[in-house]
Amino acid sequence: MKKNKKKLLVILLALLIVLGGGYLFYAKYADHTEPDQALPAQTQDKTPLSDFTVYDADHNEFASANLKGKPAVINFWATWCPPCCAELPDFNSAYEQYGNDVQFVMVNLTDGERETEAGVRAFLEENGYTFPVYYDLRADASYAYAVNSIPFSVFVDQDGNVYTTHLGMLSASELYSTIEALLKA
Numbered sequence: 001m002k003k004n005k006k007k008l009l010v011i012l013l014a015l016l017i018v019l020g021g022g023y024l025f026y027a028k029y030a031d032h033t034e035p036d037q038a039l040p041a042q043t044q045d046k047t048p049l050s051d052f053t054v055y056d057a058d059h060n061e062f063a064s065a066n067l068k069g070k071p072a073v074i075n076f077w078a079t080w081c082p083p084c085c086a087e088l089p090d091f092n093s094a095y096e097q098y099g100n101d102v103q104f105v106m107v108n109l110t111d112g113e114r115e116t117e118a119g120v121r122a123f124l125e126e127n128g129y130t131f132p133v134y135y136d137l138r139a140d141a142s143y144a145y146a147v148n149s150i151p152f153s154v155f156v157d158q159d160g161n162v163y164t165t166h167l168g169m170l171s172a173s174e175l176y177s178t179i180e181a182l183l184k185a
Contacts, residue, residue: 046161049154050144054107054134057121062105062134064141071163071182072103072156073175076136076147078115079108079123083169084151088129090172095131098179109142109150110135155182 052064067074075091077084095104108120117135124133136142145154145165153170155163155178163182166174 046159049156049160049162052141052144053138054105054136054141056132056134057117064144065160067103067105067156068158068160070101070103070158071179071185072105073179073182074105074107074141074154074156076107076109076142076145076150076152078150079120080114081150087151087169087171087175088127090170090175092129092131093172094175094179098183099131101183102179104131106131106133107136107141108133109139109147110137111139112137155179157182157185 049064049067054062056062073091073094075087077088079085091104091106094102098104109115110117110120120133120135134141141147145152149167151167151169153166155165157163163185164178166178170178
């Protein structure tokens with residue numbers, strides 16, 4: 001009987017340590033921005049957009065060097081990512097509203113296993129999304145931005161410089177206000 005109590009006590013203590021560690025990790029590294037809080041203003045330095053190549057649905061190459069002349073929104077996402085899926089309707093609405101003035105580059109993290117081109121196409125059709133989707137078949141774009149968590153968005157000015165970035169889900173108001181600021185810049 002004493003042995004069982006001791007075992008239970010050790011298990012409870014281990015659970016408390018794990019939960020406490022998780023809380024401390026969350027407190028230190030979680031994004032604590034308030035919902036609908038505006039994104040940071042333009043970065044002070046003019047950081048050029050990193051070079052990368054992605055592929056459209058017909059396997060034509062699309063290079064980041066093409067993103068000059070008008071502002072751009074690059075969004076890294078996957079169908080298995082709930083926050084990504086939650087923000088996609090807002091991106092689609094923004095594309096429908098700003099698509100003539102802003103380039104949208106919706107970069108799907110296609111790995112061929114968990115995320116396949118056929119699965120993405122079915123997902124897009126099922127949800128009626130019209131924004132342009134590019135497949136990161138060689139992880140070139142995600143490597144260029146060291147993307148290890150999604151959703152991740154990069155806003156680019158008309159000269160091809162990074163305006164601002166955002167890790168995590170964007171609310172509709174954050175997305176729209178950042179696009180408006182980008183257009184005014």
